Amino acid sequence: MLPRELKPELFNNYPPEAKGLAVENLATLQELPLSFLPNLLREIIEYDYKFPLERQEIGKELAKLGSLAPAQMQEWFRSFRDLSLSTKLEHFDWLNQPAQFVEQLSAHLWSTHQLDAFRKAAKEYGDRIQTTVSPEQPVTSRLGIAVIGQGLSAYEGLLFRKLRDYGTYFKNINPENGVLQILKAVTARAETYPVPYGHWYVEGGLAIEHSPMLTCVSYQTLEPMRVSLLRNMQTEIKRPGLGPEELRTNLAALRPAEVGFGKQGDVVLNHFQMKLLTEGSGTQIFSTTFVQWAAREALRRAQPLTLFARFGPRQRQRSMNELLSNTDSSSELDLMGSLIDADMGAYYNWINQQRLPGADRSSFVAWFEGSRQTVAIGPSFARGASSNSAVTLGELVSWSIS
Amino acid sequence: MESFKCEAFPTRSLRDVAQSLSCSRRDFLRSTASMVLGGTLGGARPFLYTGSTKKKVIVVTFGGGARDQETFAHEGQENIPHMLNELAPQASFFTQVVNRGILGHYVATASLATGVYETLNNFASIPPQHPTIFEYFRKDLKRPPTDAWVVAPSNGFSRIGESNSRSYGPGWGAQVVLPKHLLMAAMSEGTTDYQHLLRDSYETPLFAPQLGGSEFELRQLETVMKLSVGDFKTHAKTLASPDELSIYIVQQLMRQQAPSLIWVTMHDIDVAHTGAYSLYIEAIRRTDRLCSQLWKIAQSEPEYAGNTMMLVLPDFGRDSDEEAGGNGFQHHRTGDPSSRTTWMMALGTGVREGAIYDHPLQSTDLVPTLGSIMGFHAPLSQGQPIQDLL
Numbered sequence: 001m002l003p004r005e006l007k008p009e010l011f012n013n014y015p016p017e018a019k020g021l022a023v024e025n026l027a028t029l030q031e032l033p034l035s036f037l038p039n040l041l042r043e044i045i046e047y048d049y050k051f052p053l054e055r056q057e058i059g060k061e062l063a064k065l066g067s068l069a070p071a072q073m074q075e076w077f078r079s080f081r082d083l084s085l086s087t088k089l090e091h092f093d094w095l096n097q098p099a100q101f102v103e104q105l106s107a108h109l110w111s112t113h114q115l116d117a118f119r120k121a122a123k124e125y126g127d128r129i130q131t132t133v134s135p136e137q138p139v140t141s142r143l144g145i146a147v148i149g150q151g152l153s154a155y156e157g158l159l160f161r162k163l164r165d166y167g168t169y170f171k172n173i174n175p176e177n178g179v180l181q182i183l184k185a186v187t188a189r190a191e192t193y194p195v196p197y198g199h200w201y202v203e204g205g206l207a208i209e210h211s212p213m214l215t216c217v218s219y220q221t222l223e224p225m226r227v228s229l230l231r232n233m234q235t236e237i238k239r240p241g242l243g244p245e246e247l248r249t250n251l252a253a254l255r256p257a258e259v260g261f262g263k264q265g266d267v268v269l270n271h272f273q274m275k276l277l278t279e280g281s282g283t284q285i286f287s288t289t290f291v292q293w294a295a296r297e298a299l300r301r302a303q304p305l306t307l308f309a310r311f312g313p314r315q316r317q318r319s320m321n322e323l324l325s326n327t328d329s330s331s332e333l334d335l336m337g338s339l340i341d342a343d344m345g346a347y348y349n350w351i352n353q354q355r356l357p358g359a360d361r362s363s364f365v366a367w368f369e370g371s372r373q374t375v376a377i378g379p380s381f382a383r384g385a386s387s388n389s390a391v392t393l394g395e396l397v398s399w400s401i402s
Numbered sequence: 403m404e405s406f407k408c409e410a411f412p413t414r415s416l417r418d419v420a421q422s423l424s425c426s427r428r429d430f431l432r433s434t435a436s437m438v439l440g441g442t443l444g445g446a447r448p449f450l451y452t453g454s455t456k457k458k459v460i461v462v463t464f465g466g467g468a469r470d471q472e473t474f475a476h477e478g479q480e481n482i483p484h485m486l487n488e489l490a491p492q493a494s495f496f497t498q499v500v501n502r503g504i505l506g507h508y509v510a511t512a513s514l515a516t517g518v519y520e521t522l523n524n525f526a527s528i529p530p531q532h533p534t535i536f537e538y539f540r541k542d543l544k545r546p547p548t549d550a551w552v553v554a555p556s557n558g559f560s561r562i563g564e565s566n567s568r569s570y571g572p573g574w575g576a577q578v579v580l581p582k583h584l585l586m587a588a589m590s591e592g593t594t595d596y597q598h599l600l601r602d603s604y605e606t607p608l609f610a611p612q613l614g615g616s617e618f619e620l621r622q623l624e625t626v627m628k629l630s631v632g633d634f635k636t637h638a639k640t641l642a643s644p645d646e647l648s649i650y651i652v653q654q655l656m657r658q659q660a661p662s663l664i665w666v667t668m669h670d671i672d673v674a675h676t677g678a679y680s681l682y683i684e685a686i687r688r689t690d691r692l693c694s695q696l697w698k699i700a701q702s703e704p705e706y707a708g709n710t711m712m713l714v715l716p717d718f719g720r721d722s723d724e725e726a727g728g729n730g731f732q733h734h735r736t737g738d739p740s741s742r743t744t745w746m747m748a749l750g751t752g753v754r755e756g757a758i759y760d761h762p763l764q765s766t767d768l769v770p771t772l773g774s775i776m777g778f779h780a781p782l783s784q785g786q787p788i789q790d791l792l
Binding site for chain 2: 281
């Protein structure tokens with residue numbers, strides 16, 4: 001099937017709001033090339049489980065596309081139309097399985113040496129849409145906080161090496177009650193700016209008591225789901241002839257309830273957490289990877305005003321089959337390795353925060369938990385500087401957002 | 403916007419970025435290893451093979467690659483002390499090797515070995531579509547099966563030694579050793595002492611293929627490498643990773659078979675796919691040490707000392723931190739310049755020592771270059787011989 005053959009009734013398998021959105025914009029969708037459309041459908045089909053800002057952006061994008069004159073439409077999508085697709089791809093059920101189609105498209109583009117052309121087309125499109133549709137500016141400056149090294153009392157190496165150039169390195173802060181002070185500051189921001197999914201707490205261990213105004217994702221809370229998912233994966237892997245691509249496709253088809261998420265509760269957050277485990281790489285086995293990926297995805301999708309990520313210790317490396325079979329739940333921890341992982345993870349959290357609107361006003365604080373070492377980045381802090389000030393974390397955070 | 407999130411960082415063309423990556427490697431090497439630009443040197447010593455079986459070539463590739471910031475950039479130097487201080491001063495260093503093919507480890511290694519950007523399924527255990535270097539080498543030079551060997555990680559590399567090309571193919575390929583399979587075959591039921599050597603990081607940690615081992619592989623161990631199962635197991639216990647096991651196997655092959663062409667693919671670095679940065683760094687350091695160790699072995703083995711060229715190159719790079727579509731070091735999925743651009747080091751007999759070449763090469767240039775050096779033709783290869791090595 002080709003996009004021009006789309007009809008309203010063909011969207012019957014879409015969730016209700018997604019179907020409504022697709023039918024409302026059917027004329028626009030019919031005009032889009034097959035090398036592009038499933039990428040957009042991949043977002044639309046998830047519309048019912050999207051965060052508010054994602055919904056707004058999809059709406060704006062469709063409105064913009066709908067406003068284009070035929071000549072503009074030709075111009076915007078010429079590079080996509082120039083890509084050569086196979087008959088097999090045209091016959092794929094891209095309407096109901098857009099994510100799987102995109103995976104197949106990706107393999108096709110790689111194997112036909114068209115990936116660079118696709119990247120170029122995608123970048124041109126992204127640039128166009130970003131310059132014509134203004135992104136949502138945050139209602140206040142963003143704040144990111146990364147706490148690393150949970151469980152490790154000391155470290156001789158150099159920390160925050162990648163972050164220091166961008167802010168001030170504090171080497172003598174008062175660490176007392178640091179995590180609680182951070183949570184208090186984060187909660188205060190959530191109360192002042194009560195934006196849905198606007199304030200996040202991502203925990204690599206077991207979440208400590210926190211305000212319900214924070215959207216919380218915790219590695220340990222998800223343990224039953226992780227175990228269930230790993231069991232599912234083990235069963236799948238044993239099937240003859242199964243490869244990683246098919247496994248990924250099967251995982252993508254899983255529903256939250258199938259791995260233990262309750263049918264009640266926050267449906268949007270459950271879907272988000274499910275995707276962390278089924279689409280993330282290493283999130284099922286290493287808590288440090290889980291926190292980094294959860295923070296990345298929260299920033300990319302929900303665009304929060306506040307994101308507090310506390311990295312926990314991960315298990316030591318074992319053979320992949322051992323890790324996936326999860327046979328030893330009380331496995332030894334790698335505290336030093338976890339600190340190094342989290343140090344890099346903190347850097348990635350900052351990079352991902354800086355990709356969002358309002359980057360020039362945003363701030364970021366990274367702290368080695370229990371220690372006196374912190375780095376703070378933002379308009380309030382000098383770049384490439386260091387300080388001996390004996391401040392508390394609460395004070396540092398308040399300077400960040402002042 | 404939603405369908406194609408765009409990066410906020412300024413972007414440059416692939417060529418600009420590749421050039422920049424190349425320059426960072428070159429400048430770094432020049433400042434730390436007393437190396438000079440190859441173009442400023444005169445009078446290369448030709449290293450053309452004359453058909454003598456004494457001439458040897460060892461190709462070392464490593465899967466997943468390691469980015470500049472963890473290796474040849476200033477902040478990465480602590481991770482590669484052996485390559486930097488021991489190997490680079492003896493080597494010709496090519497700063498810009500671009501892989502324009504599919505960035506999966508099996509298919510990329512197959513492309514390196516055929517000189518053609520292969521399009522086979524990265525995760526399937528199938529042979530390359532085009533003749534491999536091993537087939538060209540053995541058929542053209544009429545070499546016996548024992549003169550070309552591949553030591554490879556277990557995941558799908560079992561067919562890397564021989565293509566399904568009609569004009570070459572069956573009977574002309576390399577012998578392939580999969581050390582992890584050997585170890586599995588040697589292990590008794592329920593033994594857990596060797597699990598650390600059986601790590602199979604793979605390109606998606608969601609998928610770990612079951613390892614197997616067979617009687618055939620045990621016979622290979624005893625008849626080819628002259629190792630008893632007991633000795634093999636005892637030594638394996640002293641090793642820390644699958645790549646250490648691979649180098650141990652290479653050493654046994656060099657001693658017992660002295661092949662003219664050895665291809666070893668290391669894979670520890672691919673642990674990066676789990677997202678654990680510390681494990682990725684640890685693997686780079688180990689790979690650095692193992693490259694040095696292998697070169698020392700070559701210098702100490704009578705069959706190899708003084709007549710061996712060793713080439714070291716990652717199969718490709720990894721995604722850059724600035725690429726919004728990726729997740730930094732973890733993967734190589736975006737096809738950005740950082741993931742496509744890597745380097746190559748050539749050292750040994752006939753190689754200009756301490757020279758840096760920063761003109762772009764392609765991954766597919768390796769096979770025709772080795773063809774020119776060793777004296778065989780690679781008619782179906784699509785690369786060009788690297789003149790600086792001829």
